[in-house]
Amino acid sequence: MNPIRWNHVQTFYMLAIMFALQACAITDPIAKAETTEQRAFATYGTFVIIEEQAAKLVSSGQLSDSAVRAIARADAQVKSVADSLLNATLEFTVIRAEFEAGETGEERFVRAMNELNSWVERARPLIANLITAVRGAE
């Protein structure tokens, strides 16, 4: 491909991506988060919004029994991890305060932060499973 034309294509896509990310940020709590705790909070809060919508759906009486059970299974899985994420965040908050006060070492602080990030990553595919269950039920 002509290098100049390829550059134009690249530029177009880069602008498109930048626009997409900027526009998405209007309804994207995670994009607004700047710290590990804020990111965990945004992830958990987004999960709660999905879960509440799922609850409304199963309460509507319009779903088959199998669809309700599929949503319930997916919810049970993600709920467990999401609550672990929440607990890891609360624990991290304590460790961060101790670290900032010089009461604990950097190694413990980093380990707690890594663990919190790992819970965020574990929650993501499970939230996707819940999404699939809800989508399949509609």
Next chain:
Amino acid sequence: MGIIELVLVAIKGLSVVLNNPALGGGSSVKLQEASELLSFLGELLTRGDEAHEELVAFTKVVEEMAAKGRQPTTAEWNTLRGRSDAAHDVIQAAAAATTEEETEQVFLEELTKAELLELAEKEGVSISSSATKAEMVSALEANGR
């Protein structure tokens, strides 16, 4: 597009952002995903659905949190946990109800015609003795069993 699907689309967008290293993700944004993102953004932004409004409101909460440089408080976490617990209970109760209904249906189908007639009489359900077993089960279920 329904409320649920709208939220799902929004979450799909979140996953794209999460994959952006600049935002703390692990890999670069894929062009195809970004293109898909663009295709639904217009619709997403013009919808006034409850879920969309909720996402917008929650995004503002996180945005203000970041702007002030503060971390989520224990009270804020507890509020979210309470909402999640309530929704979780509703979902699991709905699932449990379906299980109970199935269990009861199996129970009815395991009864003999004579037993079903006896049960119908006890519950005041009118069933002909010449009805099939399936018809008897249906009549009992229709009675609110």
